[in-house]
Amino acid sequence: xxxxxxxxxxxxxxxxxxxxxxxxxxxxxxxxxxxxxxxxxxxxxxxxxxxxxxxxxxxxxxxxxxxxxxxxxxxxxxxxxxxxxxxxxxxxxxxxxxxxxxxxxxxxxxxxxxxxxxxxxxxxxxxxxxxxxxxxxxxxxxxxxxxxxxxxxxxxxxxxxxxxxxxxxxxxxxxxxxxxxxxxxxxxxxxxxxxxxxxxxxxxxxxxxxxxxxxxxxxxxxxxxxxxxxxxxxxxxxxxxxxxxxxxxxxxxxxxxxxxxxxxxxxxxxxxxxxxxxxxxxxxxxxxxxxxxxxxx
Numbered sequence: 581x582x583x584x585x586x587x588x589x590x591x592x593x594x595x596x597x598x599x600x601x602x603x604x605x606x607x608x609x610x611x612x613x614x615x616x617x618x619x620x621x622x623x624x625x626x627x628x629x630x631x632x633x634x635x636x637x638x639x640x641x642x643x644x645x646x647x648x649x650x651x652x653x654x655x656x657x658x659x660x661x662x663x664x665x666x667x668x669x670x671x672x673x674x675x676x677x678x679x680x681x682x683x684x685x686x687x688x689x690x691x692x693x694x695x696x697x698x699x700x701x702x703x704x705x706x707x708x709x710x711x712x713x714x715x716x717x718x719x720x721x722x723x724x725x726x727x728x729x730x731x732x733x734x735x736x737x738x739x740x741x742x743x744x745x746x747x748x749x750x751x752x753x754x755x756x757x758x759x760x761x762x763x764x765x766x767x768x769x770x771x772x773x774x775x776x777x778x779x780x781x782x783x784x785x786x787x788x789x790x791x792x793x794x795x796x797x798x799x800x801x802x803x804x805x806x807x808x809x810x811x812x813x814x815x816x817x818x819x820x821x822x823x824x825x826x827x828x829x830x831x832x833x834x835x836x837x838x839x840x841x842x843x844x845x846x847x848x849x850x851x852x853x854x855x856x857x858x859x860x861x862x863x864x865x866x867x868x869x870x871x872x873x874x875x876x877x
Contacts, residue, residue, distance in 0.1 A: 581787040582710030582761045583736070583778075584673060584701075585613075585649060589714060592617045592640055592647050592671075594662050595654035596628050600677070600718075604653060605629055610723035613714040617644045637669040651675040651707065651716050659703065660685035667696045675716045676702035679768070686770045693772065700772035701765065706742040708763040719746060719762060733758015735872060736782040738775055739794035740765055740801070741823065748792055748821075748865055755869035757876070760788040765801075775801040779814045790817040790875055792868050795850060797824035802850040809857040819860045819871045822850050 585591075591608070595601040596618025605628050609615050615631050617640040624635035634640040641647050650666040652659060656678045663674055676689075681703040693699055701708060707717015712732040720726025729750045735757050739745040745764040752759060763778055765771055773781075775793060782788045795802040802822065808814040825847045854861050860871050 581785050582713055583781040583785050583788075584708060584761065584763070585710050585714045585716055587612060587614060587713040589614055590644075590646060590648045591615045591714070591716065592619055592637065592644075592650050593631070594619045594637065594650050594652045594666065596620055596631065596633060597623045597626065598653055601653035602628055604651070604677075604718050605631060607718065607720065607723055607726070608651070608715055611715045611720075611726055613716065616640075616647070619650075637665050637671065641669045647671050649673045649675065649716060651677065653677055656680040656682070656703075660688055663689045663700065664692055667692050667698055672696075672698045674698070674700035674702075674772075675705065675707050676700055676766075676772070677705060677707060677717050678702075679704035681768070683768075683770055686768070690770070690772065699777075701763065702768075702772060703766055704768045705766040705771075706745060706764040708761060710761045711759050717764075719764070729753060730762060731758040732760075734760055734787055734789040735876075736760050736778075736785070736788045736791040737762040737793075738765060738778040738782075738791060739763070740767060740775070740796050741794055742767070744794040744821075744823070744865065748794055748868055751866065751869050752792065752872065755873065757869065757872050760785060769799060774799075774804070776804040776808050779805055779808055779818070783814050783816060788816065790819065790872065792872070793818060793820045794865070795820055795822045797822075797847055797850070798845045800845060803853050806853040806857045806859065809859065817860065817875045819862060819868050819875070820854055821862050821865050821868060822847055822854075
């Protein structure tokens with residue numbers, strides 16, 4: 581199975597006529613994602629790779645029917661309005677790809693999502709991919725490469741790094757382990773679906789047998805995963821690698837959300853807490869497939 585998206589999910593792309601929107605529309609459509617419409621104000625009536633373009637999300641819904649997911653490729657300053665527009669039209673999942681979205685805008689999006697019973701991935705995310713079913717965003721880059729690198733299976737992948745999202749999944753595939761869903765939660769300090777929420781989704785997926793997680797310094801996402809495990813809310817084997825071992829207080833490690841402030845969010849506290857609850861913490865990403873073999877055979 582998969583979480584969040586499958587081949588039946590009805591998807592739109594906001595910002596489809598921009599450079600990134602067009603490139604990723606081709607990836608998503610070629611991979612088999614059910615992209616039913618694109619949205620760019622003022623560009624209604626056009627087509628992108630055979631996908632009809634509308635002036636608003638509401639117009640797309642009226643003309644094309646219910647919409648499950650919107651993938652957003654627009655300038656960061658406009659993301660909030662686009663997200664609120666999608667929620668107002670009944671969309672229940674957003675994938676917010678752009679980085680540098682103002683943090684107060686993300687907080688407003690989060691409040692709106694809760695009010696509408698919706699959720700979002702990102703911002704600053706490559707998106708997610710359910711192998712053999714659908715891709716949302718830009719994981720894989722090209723459809724053929726995404727098919728070669730990622731295969732259907734029973735290992736979930738959740739990562740705070742875009743590059744590590746693809747790398748871990750690729751090495752798992754090479755070792756013979758397919759993936760149920762691959763998700764990049766995003767690199768900002770405030771994101772929609774973080775590691776703990778993703779773990780709960782994998783927990784409820786009958787066909788996900790274990791999960792690989794890439795964590796890093798900054799925020800408390802990994803500690804909150806440990807809290808879930810301690811509370812019995814996540815019971816499947818979890819293999820984790822934590823980046824930023826050498827980082828000191830005040831160091832930013834690659835992403836806006838990966839910064840150590842005092843002892844909060846440090847490498848040591850994350851590893852210690854995860855090991856306390858039985859997580860298989862490995863020293864390199866190359867150890868993830870090895871540990872998966874130990875666990876799953």
